[in-house]
Amino acid sequence: MSGMRIGEVAQASGTTTKTLRYYEEFGLLPAADRTPAGYRDYGLDVLDRLDFIGRGQAAGLTLAQIGQVLDIRDRGQAPCQHVTDLLDTRLEVIDRQLAELAQLRAKIADLREDAAAGDPATCSPEDVCRYL
């Protein structure tokens, strides 16, 4: 009873064959069984795994982080504690990024406002452009 070939898995999971092979090489997917001809032969469980990987990606986790979670699970443990830690860290990072981005936005908006008010002719060569 043979399972899915890589193209079917790609289609079913909404990714590409390239990506699946990359995930395997990266260690996110276990080495797939092979047909006599050497084709990868996947079971249905790979779809759950890919779904989890997708959820992790959607939460902005890196493949390396997702891999850690998967490894814990593969060792038979519940990765929940690790996941919550990851989420906490992620929140901190995002809050920092939001703050930085808001600050940058304000700065650029200021520059833009000056530019709207000013006269381009007042740019001096040593400034290159005084609007920046």
Next chain:
Amino acid sequence: MSGMRIGEVAQASGTTTKTLRYYEEFGLLPAADRTPAGYRDYGLDVLDRLDFIGRGQAAGLTLAQIGQVLDIRDRGQAPCQHVTDLLDTRLEVIDRQLAELAQLRAKIADLREDAAAGDPATCSPEDVCRYL
């Protein structure tokens, strides 16, 4: 009357010799004069230019974008119109990023809240971890 060597320029501008050589190769800085020994010999004007590059970087412009502005200026034109366009585009991008990041933050905060409330034992293997 010789000017500054690359190390002095690096120090005066708060960057590194590596970066200065990279900027030259990338086209942000004109090829510097050379001393008889082949050392780069910079005039004071390079500091204005580096200051502008720094301002552009601080506004989140890419080196390629900064290079465009510098090219316009080098052709003797006022790059102000181009700069304001760049700033407008930059604002749009940042607003999109802010919105995406805020959405992501909300999503992760939700996940995290579920995790705080739930029981890790309810994770099933096909979920890998239900907190994600």
Next chain:
DNA sequence: ATCGACCTTCCAGGGCACTGGAAGGTCAAG
């Protein structure tokens, strides 16, 4: 003469998650 701080060029890597392409094997249908 020699030391150490500087300078030169050139090549390679790194982080992240793929993506492209070449060269070739396999399979089912017509």
Next chain:
DNA sequence: CTTGACCTTCCAGTGCCCTGGAAGGTCGAT
């Protein structure tokens, strides 16, 4: 038998901005 869709591996490149390191030349002071 041929076509075309699929599969395989391996290598290299993308984008961005540097950064590291090797191998060697130059300068000023001791």
